[in-house]
Amino acid sequence: MKFAEIGLSDELLRAIDESGYDEATPIQAGVIPSVLMMRDIIGIAQTGTGKTASFVLPMIDILAHGRARARMPRSLILAPTRELAAQVAENFEKYGKYHKLSMALLIGGVQMGDQVKALEKGVDVLIATPGRLMDLFERGKILLTGCNLLVIDEADRMLDMGFIPDIENICTKLPANRQTLLFSATMPAPIKRLADKFLSNPKTVEVARPASRNENIEQFLVKTSERGKRDTLRSLIDSEKVHTAIIFCNRKTTVRELAKALQRSGYSAGEIQGDMDQSSRTAELDRFKNGTINILVASDVAARGLDVKGVSHVFNFDAPWHPDDYVHRIGRTGRAGAQGRAFTLVTPSDDEAIDSIQKLTGYKIPVHGVEAAAAETAAAAPSEAEEKPRRGRSERGGRGRGASKPDKVAAEPVDEPKAAPAKAPRPRDDRKSAATPKPAPAPRRDDQDGPDDGWNGPMPGFLSVGFGS
DNA sequence: AAAAAAG
Numbered sequence: 001m002k003f004a005e006i007g008l009s010d011e012l013l014r015a016i017d018e019s020g021y022d023e024a025t026p027i028q029a030g031v032i033p034s035v036l037m038m039r040d041i042i043g044i045a046q047t048g049t050g051k052t053a054s055f056v057l058p059m060i061d062i063l064a065h066g067r068a069r070a071r072m073p074r075s076l077i078l079a080p081t082r083e084l085a086a087q088v089a090e091n092f093e094k095y096g097k098y099h100k101l102s103m104a105l106l107i108g109g110v111q112m113g114d115q116v117k118a119l120e121k122g123v124d125v126l127i128a129t130p131g132r133l134m135d136l137f138e139r140g141k142i143l144l145t146g147c148n149l150l151v152i153d154e155a156d157r158m159l160d161m162g163f164i165p166d167i168e169n170i171c172t173k174l175p176a177n178r179q180t181l182l183f184s185a186t187m188p189a190p191i192k193r194l195a196d197k198f199l200s201n202p203k204t205v206e207v208a209r210p211a212s213r214n215e216n217i218e219q220f221l222v223k224t225s226e227r228g229k230r231d232t233l234r235s236l237i238d239s240e241k242v243h244t245a246i247i248f249c250n251r252k253t254t255v256r257e258l259a260k261a262l263q264r265s266g267y268s269a270g271e272i273q274g275d276m277d278q279s280s281r282t283a284e285l286d287r288f289k290n291g292t293i294n295i296l297v298a299s300d301v302a303a304r305g306l307d308v309k310g311v312s313h314v315f316n317f318d319a320p321w322h323p324d325d326y327v328h329r330i331g332r333t334g335r336a337g338a339q340g341r342a343f344t345l346v347t348p349s350d351d352e353a354i355d356s357i358q359k360l361t362g363y364k365i366p367v368h369g370v371e372a373a374a375a376e377t378a379a380a381a382p383s384e385a386e387e388k389p390r391r392g393r394s395e396r397g398g399r400g401r402g403a404s405k406p407d408k409v410a411a412e413p414v415d416e417p418k419a420a421p422a423k424a425p426r427p428r429d430d431r432k433s434a435a436t437p438k439p440a441p442a443p444r445r446d447d448q449d450g451p452d453d454g455w456n457g458p459m460p461g462f463l464s465v466g467f468g469s
Numbered sequence: 470a471a472a473a474a475a476g
Contacts, residue, residue, distance in 0.1 A: 081473065108475055131475040161473050250471060274473055300472050321470065 001029040007036050009061050011098035016057070019094055025050030030205035032058045035181065040202035042195055043183040046331055049207050052307070055151050055181050056091045059125065062149065064099055068122035072146035073104070076174070077127045078167065080157040080304070082107040082278060083285060085127050087307055088153065092125055101125060108132045109278030116141050130158070130166040137173070144173040155184035155191045157304050160324075164190060171198045185304075186324070217334035218341045220368035221354065226347050230261055233317060236343055236368075237267070237295070243312035244288075247297045248329045250318040258317060259297040268292075273299035304328040311335070316344040319353040323360040343368065 001024045003016050016022075024032065027045045034041055035058035045051045059075060068074050079085040089105045096103075104118035106128035115132075119141050126133075126147075136142050150171070152158065158167060171180075180199045184191050195202065224232040237245065249255045252273040259271035270284045270293040281301075288296045289308055296302070297317075303325055311333045320326045326344070333340025344365070346354055358364055 129474060131473095135475050157473090163474075166474095252472075303472090325472095 003028075006032050008032070008057060009064065011064075012057060012060055012095060015095045015097050025054075025207075027051050027205060027207045028054040028057070030207070031055065031181075034203050034205075035059070035179075036061065038062075038179050040179060040199040041181040042187075042199065042202045042204040043181065044185070044187060044204065044206035045183065046185045046328075050336075051183055052088055052091050052153075053095070055153075055183070056088065056095055059149065059151075060092070060096045060099055060101065063101055063124045068102060068124050069146065070122045071119050071141060072143045073119070073123045073126035074146060075125050075149035075151070076133075076144070076147050076170075077125065077151040077153060078133070078158070078170070079127065079129060079153045080161055080163065081301060082109060082129055083281070083301070083306060084154060084304075085129050086282070089127050092127070103127065106132045106136060107278075108135075109281075112136070130163045130170070133170065134166055137170075144170070145175060147174050148178045150174055150178055150180045152180070152182045152194075154304060155182050155194065156186045156188060156324075159188065159190050164194060167194065168197070185328070214331065214334050216337065216339050217330055218339070219330065219363070219365045220341070220343045221346050221365050222343050222368045224345050224347060226349075229317060229345055229347075230258070232345055233258075233315060234262075234265060236315065237313075240313060240341065240343075242294070244291075244294045244308070244310055245296070245313040245315060246302060246308075246311055246329075246332050247295060247315040247317050248303060248320070249297065249299060250321065252299050254318065255297050255299050262295060262297065267295055269295040269297060271297045272302050274301050300325055300329070302332070304331075306332060307335070308332065309335075310338065312340060314340065314342040316342070319344055319346055319350040319357075321353060323353075323357040326357045327361065 002022060003013055003024050006024055006029065008016070027043060027049045031041055031043055031054040035055065041055075043051060043054065045054075055077075063074055066074065077085075077088055079088055085105060085107050089103060092101065092103050101124040102118070102122065103125040104115055104123040104127070106115050106126060108129060108131050112132075112135075115136065119126075119136070126142075133142070137144070152167060155167075158164060180202075182191075182195055182199060182202070222232060222236065233247070247258065249258055252275045255271050255273040256275075259269050262269040270287055272281055272284045272288075276284070284293075284296070285306075285308075287293045296308075300320070303320075314330050314333045316326070316329060320329060330340075330342035333342060344354070354365070
Protein backbone atom coordinates (compact mmCIF):
# COMPACT_ATOMS: atom_id res chain seq x y z
CA MET A 1 0.00 0.00 0.00
CA LYS A 2 1.25 3.45 -0.89
CA PHE A 3 1.52 6.13 1.75
CA ALA A 4 -0.53 8.39 -0.51
CA GLU A 5 -3.53 6.06 -0.12
CA ILE A 6 -3.37 5.83 3.63
CA GLY A 7 -5.04 9.09 4.57
CA LEU A 8 -2.10 11.20 5.72
CA SER A 9 -1.77 14.93 5.13
CA ASP A 10 0.04 16.44 2.17
CA GLU A 11 2.75 17.98 4.35
CA LEU A 12 3.42 14.61 5.88
CA LEU A 13 3.45 12.86 2.53
CA ARG A 14 6.02 15.37 1.36
CA ALA A 15 8.28 14.62 4.33
CA ILE A 16 7.84 10.89 3.79
CA ASP A 17 8.63 11.26 0.12
CA GLU A 18 11.73 13.31 0.85
CA SER A 19 12.89 10.60 3.21
CA GLY A 20 12.77 8.25 0.26
CA TYR A 21 9.66 6.28 1.13
CA ASP A 22 6.69 5.50 -1.00
CA GLU A 23 5.32 2.16 0.06
CA ALA A 24 4.05 1.51 3.57
CA THR A 25 5.29 -1.60 5.35
CA PRO A 26 2.71 -4.14 6.52
CA ILE A 27 2.71 -2.85 10.09
CA GLN A 28 2.28 0.71 8.83
CA ALA A 29 -0.55 -0.25 6.50
CA GLY A 30 -2.24 -2.09 9.35
CA VAL A 31 -1.74 0.48 12.06
CA ILE A 32 -1.84 3.97 10.54
CA PRO A 33 -5.46 4.06 9.29
CA SER A 34 -6.73 2.74 12.61
CA VAL A 35 -4.72 5.23 14.62
CA LEU A 36 -6.15 8.01 12.48
CA MET A 37 -9.61 6.68 13.37
CA MET A 38 -8.58 7.03 17.01
CA ARG A 39 -8.58 3.34 17.79
CA ASP A 40 -6.43 1.64 20.39
CA ILE A 41 -3.80 -0.62 18.91
CA ILE A 42 -1.80 -3.64 19.94
CA GLY A 43 1.09 -3.86 17.51
CA ILE A 44 3.09 -7.05 17.55
CA ALA A 45 6.23 -6.29 15.63
CA GLN A 46 9.93 -5.81 16.02
CA THR A 47 11.72 -2.71 14.97
CA GLY A 48 13.03 -2.87 11.45
CA THR A 49 9.48 -3.57 10.33
CA GLY A 50 8.74 0.14 10.22
CA LYS A 51 7.04 0.02 13.57
CA THR A 52 8.19 3.40 14.80
CA ALA A 53 6.83 5.25 11.78
CA SER A 54 3.55 3.41 12.20
CA PHE A 55 2.80 5.50 15.25
CA VAL A 56 4.93 8.58 14.57
CA LEU A 57 3.25 9.36 11.24
CA PRO A 58 -0.39 9.34 12.33
CA MET A 59 0.53 11.10 15.56
CA ILE A 60 1.96 14.00 13.62
CA ASP A 61 -1.32 14.48 11.79
CA ILE A 62 -3.44 13.99 14.89
CA LEU A 63 -1.40 16.56 16.79
CA ALA A 64 -1.22 19.01 13.89
CA HIS A 65 -4.25 20.86 15.20
CA GLY A 66 -4.45 22.24 18.68
CA ARG A 67 -1.93 23.78 20.93
CA ALA A 68 0.01 22.53 23.92
CA ARG A 69 -0.30 24.23 27.29
CA ALA A 70 2.47 24.69 29.81
CA ARG A 71 3.44 21.47 31.57
CA MET A 72 0.59 19.65 29.85
CA PRO A 73 1.97 17.45 27.08
CA ARG A 74 -0.63 16.34 24.57
CA SER A 75 0.89 12.95 23.92
CA LEU A 76 3.36 10.61 25.56
CA ILE A 77 5.61 7.92 24.19
CA LEU A 78 7.32 5.56 26.61
CA ALA A 79 10.44 3.70 25.55
CA PRO A 80 12.63 1.34 27.59
CA THR A 81 16.08 2.74 26.86
CA ARG A 82 17.46 6.19 26.29
CA GLU A 83 18.71 5.30 22.83
CA LEU A 84 15.31 4.07 21.73
CA ALA A 85 13.66 7.20 23.05
CA ALA A 86 16.15 9.32 21.14
CA GLN A 87 15.48 7.27 18.03
CA VAL A 88 11.77 7.99 18.25
CA ALA A 89 12.55 11.69 18.65
CA GLU A 90 14.64 11.60 15.48
CA ASN A 91 11.68 10.15 13.64
CA PHE A 92 9.47 13.02 14.77
CA GLU A 93 12.04 15.48 13.54
CA LYS A 94 12.40 13.75 10.20
CA TYR A 95 8.72 13.37 9.40
CA GLY A 96 7.49 16.41 11.27
CA LYS A 97 9.63 18.92 9.44
CA TYR A 98 6.62 20.56 7.77
CA HIS A 99 4.67 20.71 10.98
CA LYS A 100 5.38 22.92 13.91
CA LEU A 101 5.14 20.40 16.66
CA SER A 102 6.98 20.90 19.89
CA MET A 103 8.68 17.94 21.43
CA ALA A 104 10.58 17.06 24.59
CA LEU A 105 12.85 14.10 25.15
CA LEU A 106 12.92 13.10 28.80
CA ILE A 107 15.70 10.65 29.45
CA GLY A 108 18.11 10.08 32.30
CA GLY A 109 21.80 10.74 32.23
CA VAL A 110 21.44 14.29 30.99
CA GLN A 111 20.71 17.60 32.69
CA MET A 112 17.11 18.22 33.63
CA GLY A 113 17.24 21.95 32.95
CA ASP A 114 16.47 21.91 29.24
CA GLN A 115 13.84 19.23 29.67
CA VAL A 116 12.06 21.28 32.34
CA LYS A 117 12.25 24.39 30.16
CA ALA A 118 10.69 22.57 27.24
CA LEU A 119 7.92 21.27 29.48
CA GLU A 120 7.21 24.76 30.77
CA LYS A 121 6.70 25.99 27.25
CA GLY A 122 4.30 23.15 26.54
CA VAL A 123 4.93 20.20 24.27
CA ASP A 124 2.86 18.30 21.76
CA VAL A 125 4.95 15.17 22.06
CA LEU A 126 6.70 13.88 25.12
CA ILE A 127 9.13 11.03 24.57
CA ALA A 128 10.45 9.48 27.74
CA THR A 129 12.06 6.65 29.57
CA PRO A 130 10.04 5.76 32.68
CA GLY A 131 12.61 6.75 35.32
CA ARG A 132 13.10 10.35 34.27
CA LEU A 133 9.41 10.79 33.54
CA MET A 134 8.45 9.65 37.04
CA ASP A 135 11.15 11.82 38.52
CA LEU A 136 9.93 14.96 36.78
CA PHE A 137 6.33 14.06 37.49
CA GLU A 138 7.01 13.76 41.18
CA ARG A 139 8.73 17.13 41.11
CA GLY A 140 5.51 18.56 39.75
CA LYS A 141 6.98 19.50 36.39
CA ILE A 142 4.47 17.52 34.37
CA LEU A 143 0.70 17.30 34.31
CA LEU A 144 -0.59 14.32 32.40
CA THR A 145 -4.26 15.25 32.52
CA GLY A 146 -4.19 16.69 29.02
CA CYS A 147 -2.37 13.76 27.51
CA ASN A 148 -4.85 12.06 25.21
CA LEU A 149 -2.50 9.77 23.35
CA LEU A 150 -0.18 7.23 24.91
CA VAL A 151 2.29 4.99 23.14
CA ILE A 152 3.99 2.16 24.99
CA ASP A 153 6.88 1.04 22.84
CA GLU A 154 8.79 -2.23 23.28
CA ALA A 155 6.44 -3.33 26.03
CA ASP A 156 8.07 -6.73 26.45
CA ARG A 157 11.38 -5.11 27.12
CA MET A 158 9.75 -2.80 29.64
CA LEU A 159 8.56 -5.95 31.34
CA ASP A 160 12.04 -7.46 31.38
CA MET A 161 13.39 -4.31 32.91
CA GLY A 162 10.79 -4.19 35.64
CA PHE A 163 9.01 -1.10 34.34
CA ILE A 164 5.50 -2.50 34.38
CA PRO A 165 4.57 -1.03 37.78
CA ASP A 166 5.82 2.35 36.56
CA ILE A 167 3.82 2.01 33.36
CA GLU A 168 0.68 1.16 35.32
CA ASN A 169 1.32 4.09 37.59
CA ILE A 170 1.72 6.44 34.65
CA CYS A 171 -1.38 5.07 32.93
CA THR A 172 -3.54 5.98 35.90
CA LYS A 173 -2.40 9.59 35.66
CA LEU A 174 -3.60 9.99 32.09
CA PRO A 175 -7.21 10.72 31.16
CA ALA A 176 -9.29 7.57 30.92
CA ASN A 177 -10.70 8.40 27.50
CA ARG A 178 -7.30 8.63 25.87
CA GLN A 179 -6.07 6.66 22.87
CA THR A 180 -3.45 4.02 23.67
CA LEU A 181 -1.05 2.21 21.35
CA LEU A 182 1.00 -0.67 22.68
CA PHE A 183 3.86 -2.21 20.72
CA SER A 184 5.69 -5.35 21.63
CA ALA A 185 7.74 -7.96 19.83
CA THR A 186 6.20 -10.71 21.93
CA MET A 187 3.05 -11.00 24.00
CA PRO A 188 3.85 -12.61 27.35
CA ALA A 189 1.00 -12.88 29.84
CA PRO A 190 1.88 -9.76 31.88
CA ILE A 191 1.81 -7.65 28.72
CA LYS A 192 -1.57 -9.13 27.77
CA ARG A 193 -2.86 -8.24 31.22
CA LEU A 194 -1.50 -4.73 30.86
CA ALA A 195 -3.25 -4.38 27.51
CA ASP A 196 -6.53 -5.72 28.91
CA LYS A 197 -6.36 -3.24 31.72
CA PHE A 198 -5.37 -0.09 29.87
CA LEU A 199 -6.58 -0.45 26.30
CA SER A 200 -10.17 -0.45 25.16
CA ASN A 201 -11.33 -2.53 22.23
CA PRO A 202 -7.87 -2.55 20.69
CA LYS A 203 -7.17 -3.64 17.17
CA THR A 204 -4.34 -6.16 17.05
CA VAL A 205 -1.88 -5.91 14.19
CA GLU A 206 0.74 -8.60 13.99
CA VAL A 207 3.39 -8.71 11.33
CA ALA A 208 5.99 -11.18 12.48
CA ARG A 209 5.44 -14.05 14.79
CA PRO A 210 7.54 -13.73 17.92
CA ALA A 211 10.79 -15.63 17.71
CA SER A 212 10.06 -16.66 14.18
CA ARG A 213 13.11 -16.86 12.03
CA ASN A 214 13.95 -13.92 9.86
CA GLU A 215 14.91 -15.58 6.59
CA ASN A 216 17.11 -12.62 5.79
CA ILE A 217 19.47 -13.58 8.58
CA GLU A 218 21.83 -16.48 8.09
CA GLN A 219 22.78 -17.91 11.45
CA PHE A 220 25.83 -19.88 12.47
CA LEU A 221 27.39 -21.31 15.57
CA VAL A 222 31.14 -21.16 15.81
CA LYS A 223 32.72 -23.59 18.21
CA THR A 224 35.63 -22.22 20.13
CA SER A 225 37.09 -22.17 23.59
CA GLU A 226 37.02 -19.46 26.24
CA ARG A 227 40.63 -18.68 25.44
CA GLY A 228 40.29 -18.87 21.72
CA LYS A 229 37.34 -16.50 21.49
CA ARG A 230 39.20 -13.39 20.48
CA ASP A 231 41.18 -15.11 17.78
CA THR A 232 38.11 -16.88 16.51
CA LEU A 233 36.32 -13.57 16.35
CA ARG A 234 39.15 -11.84 14.54
CA SER A 235 39.43 -14.56 11.93
CA LEU A 236 35.68 -14.45 11.44
CA ILE A 237 35.70 -10.69 10.97
CA ASP A 238 38.49 -11.05 8.44
CA SER A 239 36.96 -13.91 6.48
CA GLU A 240 33.47 -12.46 6.49
CA LYS A 241 34.21 -9.22 4.66
CA VAL A 242 32.48 -7.36 7.44
CA HIS A 243 30.85 -4.15 6.32
CA THR A 244 29.33 -3.13 9.62
CA ALA A 245 29.08 -5.34 12.67
CA ILE A 246 27.72 -5.29 16.17
CA ILE A 247 29.48 -7.63 18.57
CA PHE A 248 27.48 -8.53 21.66
CA CYS A 249 29.02 -9.50 24.99
CA ASN A 250 27.21 -10.52 28.15
CA ARG A 251 29.16 -8.27 30.48
CA LYS A 252 30.03 -4.62 30.41
CA THR A 253 33.64 -5.39 31.34
CA THR A 254 33.91 -7.79 28.43
CA VAL A 255 32.57 -5.11 26.14
CA ARG A 256 35.24 -2.67 27.23
CA GLU A 257 38.10 -5.16 27.07
CA LEU A 258 37.09 -6.58 23.73
CA ALA A 259 36.66 -3.14 22.17
CA LYS A 260 40.15 -2.19 23.35
CA ALA A 261 41.63 -5.44 22.08
CA LEU A 262 40.05 -4.96 18.66
CA GLN A 263 41.32 -1.40 18.49
CA ARG A 264 44.81 -2.62 19.34
CA SER A 265 44.51 -5.11 16.50
CA GLY A 266 43.77 -2.25 14.16
CA TYR A 267 40.03 -2.60 13.80
CA SER A 268 37.83 0.43 13.60
CA ALA A 269 35.88 -0.46 16.71
CA GLY A 270 33.91 1.33 19.40
CA GLU A 271 31.83 0.31 22.37
CA ILE A 272 28.47 0.92 23.95
CA GLN A 273 27.38 -0.27 27.38
CA GLY A 274 25.47 1.09 30.34
CA ASP A 275 28.44 2.10 32.46
CA MET A 276 29.40 4.76 29.95
CA ASP A 277 27.96 8.20 30.53
CA GLN A 278 25.15 9.16 28.25
CA SER A 279 27.19 11.54 26.11
CA SER A 280 29.73 8.82 25.33
CA ARG A 281 26.96 6.38 24.54
CA THR A 282 25.42 8.82 22.13
CA ALA A 283 28.78 9.72 20.62
CA GLU A 284 29.75 6.10 20.04
CA LEU A 285 26.43 5.32 18.45
CA ASP A 286 26.82 8.34 16.18
CA ARG A 287 30.30 7.26 15.17
CA PHE A 288 28.90 3.87 14.27
CA LYS A 289 25.94 5.30 12.39
CA ASN A 290 28.01 7.73 10.36
CA GLY A 291 30.65 5.16 9.53
CA THR A 292 33.57 6.54 11.52
CA ILE A 293 33.77 3.08 13.05
CA ASN A 294 32.39 -0.07 11.49
CA ILE A 295 32.45 -2.34 14.51
CA LEU A 296 30.45 -1.68 17.64
CA VAL A 297 31.06 -3.85 20.68
CA ALA A 298 27.91 -3.75 22.78
CA SER A 299 26.13 -4.99 25.86
CA ASP A 300 22.45 -5.82 25.66
CA VAL A 301 21.69 -2.12 25.94
CA ALA A 302 21.95 -2.25 22.15
CA ALA A 303 20.24 -5.61 21.71
CA ARG A 304 16.70 -4.46 21.21
CA GLY A 305 15.11 -2.05 18.88
CA LEU A 306 18.26 -0.21 17.99
CA ASP A 307 17.90 0.72 14.36
CA VAL A 308 21.19 1.19 12.59
CA LYS A 309 21.08 0.91 8.85
CA GLY A 310 22.97 -1.68 6.96
CA VAL A 311 24.48 -3.76 9.75
CA SER A 312 25.88 -6.69 7.79
CA HIS A 313 26.92 -8.87 10.71
CA VAL A 314 26.06 -9.62 14.29
CA PHE A 315 28.56 -11.55 16.36
CA ASN A 316 27.68 -12.97 19.73
CA PHE A 317 31.02 -12.99 21.45
CA ASP A 318 29.15 -14.55 24.34
CA ALA A 319 26.11 -16.73 23.87
CA PRO A 320 23.26 -14.83 25.55
CA TRP A 321 21.87 -16.32 28.74
CA HIS A 322 18.30 -15.69 27.76
CA PRO A 323 17.10 -17.00 24.43
CA ASP A 324 14.96 -13.90 23.90
CA ASP A 325 18.10 -11.83 23.85
CA TYR A 326 19.46 -13.96 21.05
CA VAL A 327 16.49 -13.17 18.87
CA HIS A 328 16.80 -9.47 19.60
CA ARG A 329 20.53 -9.34 19.10
CA ILE A 330 20.57 -11.00 15.70
CA GLY A 331 17.63 -8.82 14.75
CA ARG A 332 20.07 -5.89 14.50
CA THR A 333 21.02 -7.28 11.11
CA GLY A 334 18.95 -8.47 8.19
CA ARG A 335 16.75 -5.44 8.58
CA ALA A 336 14.35 -3.90 6.10
CA GLY A 337 14.82 -6.62 3.54
CA ALA A 338 18.62 -6.59 3.59
CA GLN A 339 20.64 -9.75 4.11
CA GLY A 340 22.50 -10.30 7.33
CA ARG A 341 24.73 -12.88 8.91
CA ALA A 342 24.78 -13.74 12.60
CA PHE A 343 27.53 -15.74 14.28
CA THR A 344 27.48 -17.01 17.82
CA LEU A 345 30.70 -18.15 19.45
CA VAL A 346 30.03 -21.20 21.56
CA THR A 347 32.16 -22.87 24.16
CA PRO A 348 31.27 -26.21 25.72
CA SER A 349 29.67 -24.42 28.66
CA ASP A 350 27.18 -22.74 26.34
CA ASP A 351 25.38 -25.98 25.45
CA GLU A 352 22.37 -25.18 27.57
CA ALA A 353 22.04 -21.66 26.29
CA ILE A 354 22.20 -22.85 22.69
CA ASP A 355 19.66 -25.56 23.45
CA SER A 356 17.15 -23.08 24.75
CA ILE A 357 17.76 -20.71 21.85
CA GLN A 358 17.09 -23.51 19.39
CA LYS A 359 14.03 -24.56 21.32
CA LEU A 360 12.66 -21.03 21.30
CA THR A 361 13.26 -20.38 17.65
CA GLY A 362 12.53 -23.89 16.49
CA TYR A 363 15.60 -23.68 14.34
CA LYS A 364 18.72 -25.74 14.55
CA ILE A 365 21.54 -23.32 13.96
CA PRO A 366 24.21 -24.81 11.70
CA VAL A 367 27.80 -24.94 12.88
CA HIS A 368 30.23 -22.87 10.89
CA GLY A 369 32.95 -25.25 9.87
CA VAL A 370 36.04 -23.39 8.80
CA GLU A 371 36.41 -21.07 11.72
CA ALA A 372 36.26 -23.86 14.26
CA ALA A 373 39.44 -25.23 12.75
CA ALA A 374 40.94 -21.77 12.61
CA ALA A 375 40.19 -21.38 16.28
CA GLU A 376 42.18 -24.44 17.19
CA THR A 377 45.08 -23.22 15.13
CA ALA A 378 44.76 -19.85 16.75
CA ALA A 379 44.58 -21.32 20.22
CA ALA A 380 47.81 -23.18 19.56
CA ALA A 381 49.57 -20.03 18.38
CA PRO A 382 47.90 -16.98 19.78
CA SER A 383 48.76 -13.66 18.22
CA GLU A 384 48.35 -11.66 21.39
CA ALA A 385 50.49 -11.82 24.44
CA GLU A 386 47.63 -12.14 26.90
CA GLU A 387 46.39 -15.27 25.24
CA LYS A 388 48.74 -17.98 26.36
CA PRO A 389 48.40 -21.30 24.60
CA ARG A 390 47.04 -24.10 26.61
CA ARG A 391 47.92 -27.39 25.04
CA GLY A 392 46.56 -30.87 25.23
CA ARG A 393 43.05 -29.68 25.73
CA SER A 394 40.02 -30.82 23.86
CA GLU A 395 38.24 -28.05 22.02
CA ARG A 396 35.33 -30.28 21.28
CA GLY A 397 31.98 -29.01 22.43
CA GLY A 398 28.77 -30.87 23.07
CA ARG A 399 30.50 -33.64 24.92
CA GLY A 400 30.54 -35.61 21.73
CA ARG A 401 26.81 -35.90 21.64
CA GLY A 402 26.20 -34.29 18.35
CA ALA A 403 29.55 -34.65 16.72
CA SER A 404 28.51 -37.78 14.88
CA LYS A 405 25.23 -36.35 13.70
CA PRO A 406 25.90 -34.19 10.70
CA ASP A 407 22.32 -33.79 9.52
CA LYS A 408 22.12 -30.33 8.05
CA VAL A 409 24.70 -29.94 5.37
CA ALA A 410 25.36 -26.99 3.17
CA ALA A 411 24.63 -23.51 4.35
CA GLU A 412 21.74 -21.96 2.55
CA PRO A 413 22.85 -20.08 -0.51
CA VAL A 414 22.96 -16.37 -0.09
CA ASP A 415 20.21 -14.63 -1.97
CA GLU A 416 21.01 -12.63 -5.03
CA PRO A 417 23.21 -9.85 -3.70
CA LYS A 418 21.65 -6.48 -4.16
CA ALA A 419 23.57 -3.68 -5.73
CA ALA A 420 24.30 -1.01 -3.20
CA PRO A 421 23.33 2.50 -4.23
CA ALA A 422 26.30 4.66 -5.08
CA LYS A 423 25.66 7.56 -2.85
CA ALA A 424 26.99 8.87 0.43
CA PRO A 425 30.19 6.81 0.51
CA ARG A 426 31.23 5.93 3.99
CA PRO A 427 34.59 6.86 5.37
CA ARG A 428 37.00 4.01 4.90
CA ASP A 429 37.87 1.91 7.84
CA ASP A 430 41.51 2.09 8.63
CA ARG A 431 42.70 -1.32 9.46
CA LYS A 432 46.42 -1.50 9.58
CA SER A 433 46.63 -5.19 8.82
CA ALA A 434 48.17 -5.45 5.39
CA ALA A 435 48.03 -9.23 5.35
CA THR A 436 44.26 -9.27 5.07
CA PRO A 437 43.21 -6.21 3.16
CA LYS A 438 39.71 -5.14 4.01
CA PRO A 439 37.27 -4.73 1.21
CA ALA A 440 36.14 -1.16 0.74
CA PRO A 441 32.97 -0.78 2.78
CA ALA A 442 29.86 -0.61 0.71
CA PRO A 443 28.28 2.78 0.42
CA ARG A 444 25.61 3.39 2.94
CA ARG A 445 22.56 5.52 3.17
CA ASP A 446 22.32 7.35 6.39
CA ASP A 447 18.89 8.80 6.11
CA GLN A 448 16.72 5.72 6.20
CA ASP A 449 16.50 2.05 5.85
CA GLY A 450 15.18 0.47 2.75
CA PRO A 451 15.31 -2.69 0.72
CA ASP A 452 18.14 -1.35 -1.39
CA ASP A 453 20.31 -0.89 1.64
CA GLY A 454 22.18 -4.09 1.02
CA TRP A 455 25.72 -5.18 0.60
CA ASN A 456 27.27 -7.93 -1.36
CA GLY A 457 26.95 -11.03 0.71
CA PRO A 458 29.82 -13.45 0.31
CA MET A 459 28.99 -16.94 -0.86
CA PRO A 460 30.07 -19.34 1.85
CA GLY A 461 32.58 -21.73 0.42
CA PHE A 462 32.41 -24.26 3.18
CA LEU A 463 30.16 -26.89 4.59
CA SER A 464 28.22 -26.68 7.78
CA VAL A 465 27.21 -29.52 9.99
CA GLY A 466 24.45 -29.78 12.53
CA PHE A 467 24.99 -28.89 16.12
CA GLY A 468 24.34 -31.74 18.51
CA SER A 469 21.37 -31.50 20.76
C1' DA B 470 25.26 -15.33 36.26
C1' DA B 471 24.00 -9.52 33.37
C1' DA B 472 22.03 -5.39 31.78
C1' DA B 473 18.93 -1.60 31.86
C1' DA B 474 16.61 2.63 34.13
C1' DA B 475 16.41 7.82 38.55
C1' DG B 476 20.58 9.81 41.02
